[in-house]
Amino acid sequence: NKKENFLEALSRVAKLPDTKIVKESSLYESEPIGDAKEWYVNGAIEIETKFKPDMLLKKFKNIERAMGRKKVKKRWGARIIDLDILLYDAAIVNKKNLRIPHPEMSSRKFVLLPLSEIAPQVIHPELGVTISELLINVKDDKKIHLYHA
Numbered sequence: 001n002k003k004e005n006f007l008e009a010l011s012r013v014a015k016l017p018d019t020k021i022v023k024e025s026s027l028y029e030s031e032p033i034g035d036a037k038e039w040y041v042n043g044a045i046e047i048e049t050k051f052k053p054d055m056l057l058k059k060f061k062n063i064e065r066a067m068g069r070k071k072v073k074k075r076w077g078a079r080i081i082d083l084d085i086l087l088y089d090a091a092i093v094n095k096k097n098l099r100i101p102h103p104e105m106s107s108r109k110f111v112l113l114p115l116s117e118i119a120p121q122v123i124h125p126e127l128g129v130t131i132s133e134l135l136i137n138v139k140d141d142k143k144i145h146l147y148h149a
Helices: 002-014 053-066 109-118 131-137
Strands: 019-024 028-030 040-042 045-049 144-146
Touching: 002 019, 002 040, 002 045, 002 053, 028 109, 040 109, 109 131, 109 144
Parallel strands: none
Antiparallel strands: 019 045, 028 040, 028 144
């Protein structure tokens, strides 16, 4: 169950030491990308944490593995859970395994819609515009709607 997976991931994030979930968006169902068959369920959370970005990514990957996510070659294939760091305050991180802000977030309605629900006035640190402005101007025609399980 997609909603149960999301809630399980939230619970595991909330249990990380020195980490607190501050805001949580609604869940949205979005049309698949690439050759994936099932629609995705997406949401966004804002957390406060003492983990630096690299360590937070490791913690997220550990949660994904613990929930049964397998490493696959397909970029947009079905997966149990996918935790991404979209923003980290106003930080810009450019490393091989971690880019913040998330490099594709500004072109994806399924990312911007839940993010704008919890952080509409946050400014994208590279583009200098708010999340709301990015959502208004996004060129993404994939279907997306509130998820009702």
